Amino acid sequence: MTVSRREFLKTSAAATAAASIGVNLLPGMKNNLFAGQVEWHKSVCRYCGTGCGVMVGTKDGKVVAVKGDKENTINRGHLCVKAFYLPKAVNSKTRLKHAMIKKNGKFEKVTVDEALDFVAKKFNEIRQKHGANALAFYGSGQAETEETYMANKLWKGCIGTNNMEGNPRLCMASAVGGYLTSLGADEPAGTYQDIEQAKFFMLIGSNTAEAHPILFERIMRHKTKNPDVQILIIDPRKTPTDQVADLHLFPKPGYDLAILHAMAKIIIDEGYADEEFIKTSVIFKDNKNKIDYAGYKEFLKKYTPEYASQRSGVPAEDIIKAARMFGKAETAMSLWTMGINQRTRGVWANNLITNLHLLTGKIGKPGCDSFSLTGQPNACGGVREGGGLCHLLPGHRLVVKEKHRQQVAKVWGVPVERIQPKPGKHTVAMFEALNKGEIKGIYIMCTNPAQSLPNASKYWKGLEEQFVVVAESFFPTATTKYADVVLPSAFWTEKEGVYGCTERRSQYMPKVKDPEGDAVWDAFLLRDLGKKMGFVKEFEKYQTAQDIWDEYRGLTKGQDMDLWGATYDRLKKVRGLTWPVPSEDHPGTYKRYTDGDPIYDALPAEKKKGRRMYFYGPKAKDGYATIWARPDKGPEEPTDAEYPLALSTGRVMEHWHTGTMTMTAPELNRAVPKAYVEINPSDAKKMGINNKDQVVVETRRGSLEIEARVIDRPIPGTIFIPWHWEKWMANILTIDAFDPGSKEPEYKVCAARIKKA
Amino acid sequence: MSEPISRKDFLKEVFGFFRTEVEKESRNIGIAADSFLLPPGAGGQDEFLQTCSQSYQCVSVCPYQAIEVFRNDPQDARYGYPVINPRRQACYLCEDFPCISACKSGALRMERKTIPLGTAVVLKDICFSYKGIYCPSCVVKCPLSGIAISMVDNKPVVQEEECTGCGICVQVCPTEQPAIRIKPSTQNRMEKR
Ligand code: SF4
Ligand code: SF4
Numbered sequence: 001m002t003v004s005r006r007e008f009l010k011t012s013a014a015a016t017a018a019a020s021i022g023v024n025l026l027p028g029m030k031n032n033l034f035a036g037q038v039e040w041h042k043s044v045c046r047y048c049g050t051g052c053g054v055m056v057g058t059k060d061g062k063v064v065a066v067k068g069d070k071e072n073t074i075n076r077g078h079l080c081v082k083a084f085y086l087p088k089a090v091n092s093k094t095r096l097k098h099a100m101i102k103k104n105g106k107f108e109k110v111t112v113d114e115a116l117d118f119v120a121k122k123f124n125e126i127r128q129k130h131g132a133n134a135l136a137f138y139g140s141g142q143a144e145t146e147e148t149y150m151a152n153k154l155w156k157g158c159i160g161t162n163n164m165e166g167n168p169r170l171c172m173a174s175a176v177g178g179y180l181t182s183l184g185a186d187e188p189a190g191t192y193q194d195i196e197q198a199k200f201f202m203l204i205g206s207n208t209a210e211a212h213p214i215l216f217e218r219i220m221r222h223k224t225k226n227p228d229v230q231i232l233i234i235d236p237r238k239t240p241t242d243q244v245a246d247l248h249l250f251p252k253p254g255y256d257l258a259i260l261h262a263m264a265k266i267i268i269d270e271g272y273a274d275e276e277f278i279k280t281s282v283i284f285k286d287n288k289n290k291i292d293y294a295g296y297k298e299f300l301k302k303y304t305p306e307y308a309s310q311r312s313g314v315p316a317e318d319i320i321k322a323a324r325m326f327g328k329a330e331t332a333m334s335l336w337t338m339g340i341n342q343r344t345r346g347v348w349a350n351n352l353i354t355n356l357h358l359l360t361g362k363i364g365k366p367g368c369d370s371f372s373l374t375g376q377p378n379a380c381g382g383v384r385e386g387g388g389l390c391h392l393l394p395g396h397r398l399v400v401k402e403k404h405r406q407q408v409a410k411v412w413g414v415p416v417e418r419i420q421p422k423p424g425k426h427t428v429a430m431f432e433a434l435n436k437g438e439i440k441g442i443y444i445m446c447t448n449p450a451q452s453l454p455n456a457s458k459y460w461k462g463l464e465e466q467f468v469v470v471a472e473s474f475f476p477t478a479t480t481k482y483a484d485v486v487l488p489s490a491f492w493t494e495k496e497g498v499y500g501c502t503e504r505r506s507q508y509m510p511k512v513k514d515p516e517g518d519a520v521w522d523a524f525l526l527r528d529l530g531k532k533m534g535f536v537k538e539f540e541k542y543q544t545a546q547d548i549w550d551e552y553r554g555l556t557k558g559q560d561m562d563l564w565g566a567t568y569d570r571l572k573k574v575r576g577l578t579w580p581v582p583s584e585d586h587p588g589t590y591k592r593y594t595d596g597d598p599i600y601d602a603l604p605a606e607k608k609k610g611r612r613m614y615f616y617g618p619k620a621k622d623g624y625a626t627i628w629a630r631p632d633k634g635p636e637e638p639t640d641a642e643y644p645l646a647l648s649t650g651r652v653m654e655h656w657h658t659g660t661m662t663m664t665a666p667e668l669n670r671a672v673p674k675a676y677v678e679i680n681p682s683d684a685k686k687m688g689i690n691n692k693d694q695v696v697v698e699t700r701r702g703s704l705e706i707e708a709r710v711i712d713r714p715i716p717g718t719i720f721i722p723w724h725w726e727k728w729m730a731n732i733l734t735i736d737a738f739d740p741g742s743k744e745p746e747y748k749v750c751a752a753r754i755k756k757a
Numbered sequence: 758m759s760e761p762i763s764r765k766d767f768l769k770e771v772f773g774f775f776r777t778e779v780e781k782e783s784r785n786i787g788i789a790a791d792s793f794l795l796p797p798g799a800g801g802q803d804e805f806l807q808t809c810s811q812s813y814q815c816v817s818v819c820p821y822q823a824i825e826v827f828r829n830d831p832q833d834a835r836y837g838y839p840v841i842n843p844r845r846q847a848c849y850l851c852e853d854f855p856c857i858s859a860c861k862s863g864a865l866r867m868e869r870k871t872i873p874l875g876t877a878v879v880l881k882d883i884c885f886s887y888k889g890i891y892c893p894s895c896v897v898k899c900p901l902s903g904i905a906i907s908m909v910d911n912k913p914v915v916q917e918e919e920c921t922g923c924g925i926c927v928q929v930c931p932t933e934q935p936a937i938r939i940k941p942s943t944q945n946r947m948e949k950r
C-alpha cells in the first residue's frame with residue numbers, strides 16, 4: 001500500500017465518519033454544518049434513570065440529532081452513546097404506525113378509533129360479566145407522569161380495580177420498601193450534587209459504568225481530580241466499574257447481607273459510630289419489634305468478619321478494610337441498583353445499607369447519602385410519585401388509607417367507593433392471575449413483559465389466552481405477539497410531558513415533531529378509551545398535557561413530594577426541579593429532612609430541638625429513622641449438586657432493557673450484537689468450554705443455547721448473561737420468586753448449570 | 758384512515774423483517790473503509806506475499822472466519838492474499854493459533870505468533886469520547902482491558918507496547934466508521950523480528 005493511498009483512505013474515512021457521527025453537532029466544533037437550519041429543543045434522555053438533559057435537533061419536522069444539554073446540571077453536556085443514537089429509534093422502520101386487531105391469528109390494520117371502540121366493548125363486557133377485578137393495567141417507568149396518571153384514574157378511579165401495576169415493581173419496589181422502612185418516606189434524601197462532595201463511595205450491586213454511564217463519568221471525573229477519594233465495590237462480578245475501585249469485595253450472589261451487618265459491627269466496635277446522631281435521630285427495630293441500641297449490638301454479635309466471610313466467601317480482612325473505609329471517610333455516599341433491589345430480600349438489603357449511614361451519621365450532610373439509582377427515566381416520577389402500583393395513589397398516597405382515597409376521588413370526580421380499599425395484584429400475581437384466567441383483559445403500555453418478566457415463558461400462557469391490548473411505539477416486540485389489539489403510541493419527542501429521575505428531579509419534555517403515522521399520545525389513548533367505556537364526564541376535561549399535569553400537581557400539594565411549584569411554565573425554562581417545590585418561587589430542595597428542606601423548616605422549633613435531621617415521612621414516628629436488625633438470608637434458590645452455578649443477569653452499556661429502542665441503531669448492534677454467557681476461566685476449564693463455544697444454560701425453569709464468553713469477570717461458581725435480546729432470552733431462566741415485602745422478583749440469583757451444546 | 762399497505766409489506770412488518778434488516782445493516786457498517794491486517798504469524802508484507810502459496814488453509818480453519826481473501830482492489834499487491842478486516846471480524850488470537858498450524862508454506866510461523874498484528878490508534882477527531890459522548894465500548898471489550906487500552910480522564914488511551922492489534926476494539930466501536938483503527942505492523946514486525 002502506498003503512502004498516498006493510505007493517507008487517502010484514512011482521511012476519507014475520517015471525513016465520512018465525522019459526518020456520520022455528527023461531529024459537527026457536538027461540543028467544540030467550529031463549523032456547524034446545520035447552523036441556522038436545525039432547531040434545538042431542550043428535553044430529557046429517553047433511556048436510563050440518570051435523567052440526562054438532551055438537546056433534540058429537528059429539521060423539516062424530523063429528529064436529526066441529539067446532543068448533550070450543557071446547561072443541565074446532571075450531565076453538563078455529556079451523554080452516553082445510547083442517547084446519541086436516539087434519532088435512529090425515532091426514525092426507525094420498526095415504528096408502529098397504525099392500530100391492528102388480531103382476527104383468526106392474523107393482525108389486520110384498523111383505525112385507532114375502531115381499535116379503541118373494540119377495546120372499550122371488550123373491556124366493558126369483561127367488567128360486566130366478571131367484575132372490575134377481571135381487568136388489569138400494566139404500565140411502565142418509561143411512561144410520562146401524565147400517562148400513568150390517566151391510567152391510574154381509569155383503572156383505580158373509574159373501572160374500579162386496583163389491578164394497576166407497572167414494571168418499576170420489577171426494579172425499584174425494594175428501594176421503595178427500603179426507604180419507607182428506614183427513613184419513613186420514599187426516595188433519597190440527597191441528590192447528585194453529593195457526588196462531587198463525597199470522599200468515599202460504596203457501589204453495591206451496581207455496575208454504574210454500564211447501567212448509569214453519565215453518573216459513573218461524574219464519579220470518575222471526581223476521583224481523577226481528587227485521588228484521595230476512595231471507592232469500595234461490592235459485587236459478585238468484576239465489571240467495567242472496577243476501573244475506579246480501591247477495594248472490591250466479591251460476595252457469592254445473594255450472600256451480602258452478612259457483610260453489611262459485619263461492617264456495622266466493626267463501625268460500632270471501632271468507634272466510628274456517630275453516637276450523638278444515633279441518640280437524637282435513630283430508633284432500632286428487629287424484624288417486628290422496637291429494640292434498643294444495646295439490643296442491636298447484641299444482635300450484631302454474631303456478625304463477626306469471620307462469620308460474614310464464611311457466609312459470603314469474602315476474606316474477613318477485606319470486610320474489615322471496607323468497614324474502616326466507610327467509618328473513616330469524612331463523607332460517604334452509597335449507590336446501588338438492581339443487584340440489591342432484585343432480590344427476595346431486597347428490602348432488607350436496602351435497610352442494611354442505610355443502617356451504615358444512620359450509624360455513622362453520614363446522611364443529611366453534603367457528600368453523604370444512601371442513594372438508590374433508578375433504572376428507568378420516570379420510575380420515580382410517574383410510578384413511585386404518581387402512584388402507578390397496585391397499592392398506591394398519586395402523590396405518595398396509599399389505597400388502604402381512607403383519607404387518601406377521599407382526596408384523590410374528589411379530584412378525579414369519582415365516588416370514593418369506586419376506589420377499592422384493598423391493594424390490587426402486584427406484577428407477578430397479576431400475570432399469574434392472567435394465566436389462571438382470573439384476569440381476563442389487560443392493557444399493557446410502553447413495556448415488554450413477555451421478555452422482561454422473570455421466568456418469562458411461564459406467563460406466555462395467560463398472554464396467549466386472555467384479551468391483551470398493547471400500546472407501543474415499536475413493532476414487533478415479544479409482547480405484541482400476544483396482543484389481540486395493538487395501539488400505536490406516540491414516541492418520545494412526539495408528545496409533551498414530565499419525567500422524574502433518580503434525584504427527585506422533574507424535567508419537562510416538549511413535543512417537537514408529529515407522531516409517526518396514526519400514532520397517538522398514550523394519555524389520550526387512555527382518555528379516549530375511558531370516554532368510550534362510558535366515563536365521558538371523567539375524561540372529557542383533559543384537552544392538553546398541561547391539564548393533566550396541573551391536576552396532578554394539585555394532588556401533590558402539601559405531600560412530602562410536593563410539586564405544586566413546578567408548573568409547566570417553570571419547567572419549560574429550567575433544567576428540572578427537585579421536590580419538594582411547594583411554591584412557584586421555591587428553587588427546589590437539595591436535602592430532605594434537614595435545614596433548607598421547606599417541610600423541615602416549617603416544623604415547630606421544639607420538634608427540631610437538638611436535631612440535625614427530622615424524619616417526617618408518613619412511615620416515620622416522631623422524626624426518627626430506623627436501624628434494622630434484619631436476619632441474614634441467602635437467595636431463594638441456592639446452588640446445589642444438580643445446579644451448581646449461580647446465574648445473574650444484567651446489562652451492557654450499549655443496549656437498554658429489551659432492546660426495542662437501542663436495537664434500532666446498527667452501530668449499537670455492532671458493538672454488542674448478541675447475548676453471551678460469561679464464565680470464569682477456571683469453571684470453563686473444568687467443563688472443557690472454550691471462548692465462543694455454543695453452550696446450553698439450564699435452570700429448573702428453562703434452557704437457553706447461547707455463546708460462551710470465558711472471562712474473569714464473574715467469580716468462580718457464577719455465570720452472567722446480559723438480558724437485552726429476545727432471541728437469547730435470559731428471562732427464560734430467571735426465577736419468579738419475589739420479596740415478600742416489595743414483591744420484587746429475584747432476577748439476580750438463581751441456580752443453573754451449563755453444558756456444551 | 759391512513760394509506761393502505763400491501764399485504765406483502767404488512768407481512769414483512771409482522772414477521773420482524775425490519776429487525777432482520779437492521780441486523781444485516783449492523784454487520785456491514787464501516788467495513789469497506791477499513792484497513793486490513795495480515796494474519797497472525799506473518800512477517801513483513803513483502804515476505805508474506807512472497808511466501809504465501811494462496812492455499813487459503815488459514816482462511817478455512819479460522820473458527821471465527823476472521824481471515825478473508827483480499828478482493829477489494831485489484832491494483833493492490835495483496836489482491837488474492839489472506840487478510841484480516843477487523844471491522845468485519847477481529848482476530849481472537851486463539852491460544853493454539855489454528856491458522857498458523859494450517860499454514861504449510863511457511864508464510865505464517867509459530868515463532869512469530871507473539872508479534873502484534875498492529876497497534877490500535879484512536880482517531881481523536883471522530884471518537885465519541887473526545888466529543889463529550891461517554892463511550893467506553895473499545896475499552897470494555899478489549900481482551901486486555903485496562904492493560905492495552907484504558908479510560909484515562911474518560912477517554913480511551915492505548916498502551917502501544919501492550920496492544921496486540923487483535924482489532925476487537927475496531928469491530929465493536931459504535932461510530933459509523935470506526936473511531937479506532939489498527940496501524941498494521943508491517944513495520945513493527947520487521948523491527949521486532
Ligand atoms: S446515562 Fe442514561 S440518561 Fe444519560 S445519556 Fe446515558 S442513557 Fe441517557
Ligand atoms: S488466531 Fe484464531 S482467530 Fe486469529 S486468525 Fe488465527 S485462527 Fe483466526
Ligand code: SF4
Binds near residue numbers: 906
Ligand atoms: S486495544 Fe485491545 S482490542 Fe484493540 S487491538 Fe489492542 S489488544 Fe486488541
Ligand code: SF4
Binds near residue numbers: 929932
Ligand atoms: S469505542 Fe470508538 S468511539 Fe468509543 S471510545 Fe473507543 S474509539 Fe472512541
